[in-house]
Amino acid sequence: MRAAILTRLRPNATQGAMRRTRLLLAAPVLLGSAGCVQVAAPDKPIEINLNINIRQEVVVRLQQDVKELIDKNPGVF
Amino acid sequence: MNRRLKLILAAGLVVAATTAGAGAAFAMLQGDVAAALRSGGQAGEQSDGYLGVVGSGSADVRSQVDAVNIKRRAYYTDLAAKRGAKIEEVAATTACELFRTKVAPGQYYRLPDGVWRQRDSAPIPLPRYCG
Numbered sequence: 001m002r003a004a005i006l007t008r009l010r011p012n013a014t015q016g017a018m019r020r021t022r023l024l025l026a027a028p029v030l031l032g033s034a035g036c037v038q039v040a041a042p043d044k045p046i047e048i049n050l051n052i053n054i055r056q057e058v059v060v061r062l063q064q065d066v067k068e069l070i071d072k073n074p075g076v077f
Numbered sequence: 078m079n080r081r082l083k084l085i086l087a088a089g090l091v092v093a094a095t096t097a098g099a100g101a102a103f104a105m106l107q108g109d110v111a112a113a114l115r116s117g118g119q120a121g122e123q124s125d126g127y128l129g130v131v132g133s134g135s136a137d138v139r140s141q142v143d144a145v146n147i148k149r150r151a152y153y154t155d156l157a158a159k160r161g162a163k164i165e166e167v168a169a170t171t172a173c174e175l176f177r178t179k180v181a182p183g184q185y186y187r188l189p190d191g192v193w194r195q196r197d198s199a200p201i202p203l204p205r206y207c208g
Contacts, residue, residue, distance in 0.1 A: 059169070074112070
């Protein structure tokens with residue numbers, strides 16, 4: 001069994017998971033007490049992957065929306 | 078006309094001129110950054126729906142391209158959520174449209190093969206999924 005192997009190889013795996021869960025639970029409280037969430041632009045450029053997997057019917061379905069998006073936002077497109 | 082009226086008129090003129098000037102400057106700033114980058118040949122359209130820097134590019138060009146792409150990403154994310162599509166799907170569809178309508182002869186584009194090409198007078202050979 002996968003879980004059994006995991007605990008045998010890493011005896012503290014469950015404890016680690018619990019600690020992480022506790023951290024996750026604490027996060028909203030911490031954020032809440034901070035009062036505001038800071039949003040900053042990433043300093044790394046957006047990763048480019050040119051090989052997209054897309055079906056033509058999806059393109060057709062989105063086409064009209066995309067045309068409007070382009071027309072409404074000169075400067076960005 | 079008394080002096081006070083003249084003063085008020087002058088102040089009004091100054092305000093009007095400043096507003097017009099600021100408006101023009103704003104249009105230039107806001108205005109076609111993407112189009113300017115394309116027509117200057119420093120950047121081109123990619124099939125993933127984002128602008129790419131052609132060649133090494135100056136730090137200034139790179140930051141302008143990044144700024145445009147961050148905005149694009151936000152628009153793609155928004156539309157994808159509205160239509161229950163993937164961000165990449167919205168982005169790729171946009172690329173098809175940009176290849177059709179925004180890349181002029183002499184400007185650069187990049188298809189899934191990753192090679193930068195300069196458009197000639199013929200339309201860009203679109204990927205098949207563009208329809």
